[in-house]
């Protein structure tokens with residue numbers, strides 16, 4: 001990848017919190033200016049201002065938009081603005097597009113009664129924000145020549161793409177779609193030298209996680225089964241992105257890459273720590289009967 005200090009930008013959708021904010025910080029330390037899109041209320045804006053100050057303290061430029069990333073008109077306006085201010089003069093290349101939007105309806109698809117049932121508007125909004133918006137931003141960025149040879153696309157997914165949870169039907173569908181879009185974009189953008197991967201993060205303490213019913217239990221189970229005996233952090237993902245931006249990594253393409261310490265490969269069967277089985281020494285017990293679950 002070409003490295004021209006001061007001219008390379010990362011567009012982060014969901015830049016103000018969680019994975020997006022950690023990536024913004026880490027990318028700015030590695031020479032990227034940050035074009036951030038986020039959706040925050042007044043109460044969380046001081047955190048956004050603090051993040052902007054941190055990025056600028058790393059000597060990088062920031063342009064942050066507090067707008068709905070799924071709104072077509074806002075998307076066009078943000079891209080027009082960027083082209084006008086930076087790209088037209090040949091001063092800017094967008095090397096990273098990160099999709100890290102958390103905005104979904106957590107309801108059963110059918111539920112026990114009509115009151116619980118997810119509505120069409122909620123299902124469509126979840127799919128639109130958490131999956132389809134990746135396609136629309138990519139289309140516009142390619143159309144406007146903002147992504148090109150050496151650019152990388154990352155989309156945040158979770159094991160919810162393959163494992164469902166109560167209330168999680170719409171978000172699970174969005175994650176499955178997001179991973180499929182990444183594979184498809186990898187096919188279509190490879191010839192342009194643009195590389196695409198989904199990053200599957202483990203359960204991570206962020207505002208989005210806190211909104212999921214049973215979040216504390218999810219976190220508990222994740223730590224209990226994680227080989228590293230801790231939850232994933234947004235910084236784990238940011239560091240992995242930096243590694244995936246190194247020259248010579250472009251053949252890592254079209255994948256869903258786990259950045260979860262191995263957590264998603266391990267079943268939860270009530271263990272209290274990843275070592276509990278070793279402590280019990282079950283596998284060496286000649287008397288151990290695997291069919292006895294008493």
Ligand SMILES: NC(=O)c1ccc[n+]([C@@H]2O[C@H](COP(=O)([O-])OP(=O)(O)OC[C@H]3O[C@@H](n4cnc5c(N)ncnc54)[C@H](O)[C@@H]3O)[C@@H](O)[C@H]2O)c1
Pocket residue numbers: 013014015016017018019020037038039040067068069070099100101102103129130156157158159200201202203204205206207208209
């Ligand atoms: N937290 C986890 O355990 C976990 C694990 C794996 C994957 N993920 C995925 O990572 C992504 C980011 O989640 P997070 O945990 O960092 O959440 P978060 O709540 O910390 O951050 C979400 C970001 O999205 C922005 N946002 C939400 N809706 C928006 C919209 N319509 N327009 C513009 N910005 C919008 C918010 O302002 C914020 O910046 C999500 O796709 C989530 O599903 C989360």
